[in-house]
Amino acid sequence: MSVQPQMPRTWRTETKPHKFCPGCGHPLVLKALSWAIEELEIEEKVVFGCDIGCSLLAWDFFNLDSVQTHHGRTTPVITGIKRVRPDLVGVAYMGDGGGYAIGSQHLVNSAMRNEKVTVILVNNTQYGMTGGQMAPTTLPNQKTETTPYGRSVEETGLPTKGPEMVASISSEGSYVARGTVSNVRQLKKYIKRALEAQLNGNFSFIEALSLCPTNWRTNAEETWKFLEDQMSKYFTVGEFKTPAQKKEG
Amino acid sequence: MFMAPKPIEGEKRVFMTGNEVVAWAATAAGAEIMYGYPITPQNEIMHYWTRMAPKYGRKFLQTEDEISAGFTTVGGVLAGKRAFTATAGPGNTLMQEPMSMAEMMRLPTVLVVTQRGGPSTATVIYSQQELTMTCFGGNGEGMRIVYSTSGHQDLYDYTIKAFNTAWKYRFPTFVLGDGYQSKMREPVTIYDPEARNISMVPAEAYMGNPGTPGVDRDPVHLRNTYNMEEELLKVINDNMATYESIAPEIVEYQEEEVEDAEVLLISHGIVSRAAQGAMKLLREEGFKVGYFRPITVRPFPAEQLRERAEKAKCLLVIESAYGQLKRIVTDSLYGCTTTIKSYMKPGESVTVEEVVEKVRSLY
Amino acid sequence: MSEAPVILEAYIGEYASGKSEVAINRALRLCEQGREVTLVDLDTVEPFYTLRPLKKQLENKGLKVIAWETKETVGLGETGSVLKPEMRWALKRPGDVILDVGYGVEGAKTLNLLEGVFKRFPLKVYVVINTARPFTSEVSDIVEYIKTLGKVDGLVNNSHLGAETDLDLVQEGARIVSKAAKILGLPVVATTAEIQIAERIGTKDCMGHPVWVIRRYMEHSFW
Numbered sequence: 030m031s032v033q034p035q036m037p038r039t040w041r042t043e044t045k046p047h048k049f050c051p052g053c054g055h056p057l058v059l060k061a062l063s064w065a066i067e068e069l070e071i072e073e074k075v076v077f078g079c080d081i082g083c084s085l086l087a088w089d090f091f092n093l094d095s096v097q098t099h100h101g102r103t104t105p106v107i108t109g110i111k112r113v114r115p116d117l118v119g120v121a122y123m124g125d126g127g128g129y130a131i132g133s134q135h136l137v138n139s140a141m142r143n144e145k146v147t148v149i150l151v152n153n154t155q156y157g158m159t160g161g162q163m164a165p166t167t168l169p170n171q172k173t174e175t176t177p178y179g180r181s182v183e184e185t186g187l188p189t190k191g192p193e194m195v196a197s198i199s200s201e202g203s204y205v206a207r208g209t210v211s212n213v214r215q216l217k218k219y220i221k222r223a224l225e226a227q228l229n230g231n232f233s234f235i236e237a238l239s240l241c242p243t244n245w246r247t248n249a250e251e252t253w254k255f256l257e258d259q260m261s262k263y264f265t266v267g268e269f270k271t272p273a274q275k276k277e278g
Numbered sequence: 279m280f281m282a283p284k285p286i287e288g289e290k291r292v293f294m295t296g297n298e299v300v301a302w303a304a305t306a307a308g309a310e311i312m313y314g315y316p317i318t319p320q321n322e323i324m325h326y327w328t329r330m331a332p333k334y335g336r337k338f339l340q341t342e343d344e345i346s347a348g349f350t351t352v353g354g355v356l357a358g359k360r361a362f363t364a365t366a367g368p369g370n371t372l373m374q375e376p377m378s379m380a381e382m383m384r385l386p387t388v389l390v391v392t393q394r395g396g397p398s399t400a401t402v403i404y405s406q407q408e409l410t411m412t413c414f415g416g417n418g419e420g421m422r423i424v425y426s427t428s429g430h431q432d433l434y435d436y437t438i439k440a441f442n443t444a445w446k447y448r449f450p451t452f453v454l455g456d457g458y459q460s461k462m463r464e465p466v467t468i469y470d471p472e473a474r475n476i477s478m479v480p481a482e483a484y485m486g487n488p489g490t491p492g493v494d495r496d497p498v499h500l501r502n503t504y505n506m507e508e509e510l511l512k513v514i515n516d517n518m519a520t521y522e523s524i525a526p527e528i529v530e531y532q533e534e535e536v537e538d539a540e541v542l543l544i545s546h547g548i549v550s551r552a553a554q555g556a557m558k559l560l561r562e563e564g565f566k567v568g569y570f571r572p573i574t575v576r577p578f579p580a581e582q583l584r585e586r587a588e589k590a591k592c593l594l595v596i597e598s599a600y601g602q603l604k605r606i607v608t609d610s611l612y613g614c615t616t617t618i619k620s621y622m623k624p625g626e627s628v629t630v631e632e633v634v635e636k637v638r639s640l641y
Numbered sequence: 642m643s644e645a646p647v648i649l650e651a652y653i654g655e656y657a658s659g660k661s662e663v664a665i666n667r668a669l670r671l672c673e674q675g676r677e678v679t680l681v682d683l684d685t686v687e688p689f690y691t692l693r694p695l696k697k698q699l700e701n702k703g704l705k706v707i708a709w710e711t712k713e714t715v716g717l718g719e720t721g722s723v724l725k726p727e728m729r730w731a732l733k734r735p736g737d738v739i740l741d742v743g744y745g746v747e748g749a750k751t752l753n754l755l756e757g758v759f760k761r762f763p764l765k766v767y768v769v770i771n772t773a774r775p776f777t778s779e780v781s782d783i784v785e786y787i788k789t790l791g792k793v794d795g796l797v798n799n800s801h802l803g804a805e806t807d808l809d810l811v812q813e814g815a816r817i818v819s820k821a822a823k824i825l826g827l828p829v830v831a832t833t834a835e836i837q838i839a840e841r842i843g844t845k846d847c848m849g850h851p852v853w854v855i856r857r858y859m860e861h862s863f864w
Binding site: 085 | 310311313337339341342343345346349350351352353354355356357359361375376379483484485486487488489490491492493497498499500501502503
């Protein structure tokens, strides 16, 4: 006898199984988003935008109106919608390349303008869909296809700490946090708070530490170790800005 | 449906610059939001839009760059609003990325281009060097509608029309002006479209319609990425077939004295005013000169031009660019044996006197 | 230097209202009276129909003109709103000074850039109004607009439709501008008209304001 686990209401069964690799962190982030939307009972209001890269595989993931945009451009598309439909809840979903490299100006400026949107950025330390190149989030000495001898900090600088940056430039009332797929309940809580911040008329930003066994070339145990031992050490998990200025680990 | 206060009832003869005309036309057309980024010579479109917007219940967003201005415009259209942006030169270059998304997804964006010198930063003043880019820019097939205006009345009429063409046919639509038209001042009749029996094609939301997706209705899933060549081929072929089938309804041109013309002057935009003036002077002197002006430079009135061109002895293509119009003309007339000459001044204006002199030299 | 008290006037107004046109004509007329006159181009917002291209022509008529020359600037419009150092000190010049001030939000504040602007009495600030422009076609709009400008000493009726201008339009403009001026408690300094129309109006417009004959120079200036 098999019992199907209960799935969030916005989980679109017609498009499952999804197209992400086995062991990928995206479905966990998307599920956390789903649960957060369900708890807030805002399915009817959410418009979901996804970027290019692995995030685009989410284009038909949900029972939500969704649009797949260009690399780095999801934030302005969702901003454009939200500016004329303030009654909607806009979610811009992207990878670390889309948010911190090619679309960094959009992330920075939407945060500066306190756009009433929620940006969710998945950090898996490299460009997954193009075959594992260095991303702004690649750790020092980490090997990728474009850093075959390990990322040199001297040549390429330090990994981007997005929430830290966004927290320092965003307005009061905005919400900024870094969660991890190793703690989905916490991640869901952060995403829920992010959506609440938007509902209260503010910008919110979530970075989710994620997994990419395919490009990391790791088995299950090593995958988890990389996330827990290496990524989580460099990228601090927690809330960086909350409307009430309360911090929580 | 959007019912914002009207900026004008009936019609009125007024004195304005071209950029102001665009702002008034967009307001009269019921545009709900402009997304924009500063660049000369487009700026006063934003200046006047932002002055009028709060009075007439419209919105404005100043973005971080033209890429964002284009993509937020895409967002505004997805949300079902008459949304537009305006740019020029290097800004138009950046705008090609969002416009290619609009082209692929058949989104009715409206972009007003006020051409300036190129390539690169060049001058902020004037040129016709953005013809190719506006018609065929991006990694696409030119599934766009481009109106080339020649003055203020055109700017008013075709800015209004651009919203209707875009929403009727669902292809990105462009108003191709230039820095001279932007800054020139001349009398123009502004009007409420309704007063001229022009009804505005309603805008419709692609996303965010009522009902819970997956419960009351299917969710909307929009994309511009395809997996396989065959899949893409079908999408492009279908869109192209639609584009080609509607092209005859969209094509517009102007012509004078073409019946017995030995020399046919071909020009678009503001240069056509010099060509038309020259044609009149030359006719008075007894030269059999005709005038042909494509108003839609994309789709191009190729058949109509061919019919006139085949009867002429010589075609003279006149433009403030180095052969951008000539390439379209040549392509449209493939097989026609009439000589094609050109008068090209990239980034500089063309006067009546110059055209007259050039035509005389052909005899 | 002129014997009579110096005339210091600034012409401000809406975009394309005809500020430059009125300023040029005013400066030339003073010049014809044998006065020493400096004309200053203070259009800093989006210089287009500015005095730049006309500089030489006006200097040949005896005016001193403080304006950039097109060839002296780089990337006009990108860097075009650069204040020429001489402009800052323009009011310290001997003789009459006529200022042509650009449009823009609080465009009149451009005057703050001039040294001694509030000290060298009496700088008169006149607003040029063309009622054929939709933002200033009605009394209430004109009043509302002028209230945003700060110090204003009078209005100039410069209503016209370019080559399509007719007598009625100018006289109707005079009536509208007069009403606005009355509400604001300001004088109407003049009604302007090109010679053909000015001759038909006479020396006073229908509201009794002096008529200034002007020649339109600006149509010939591009950037």
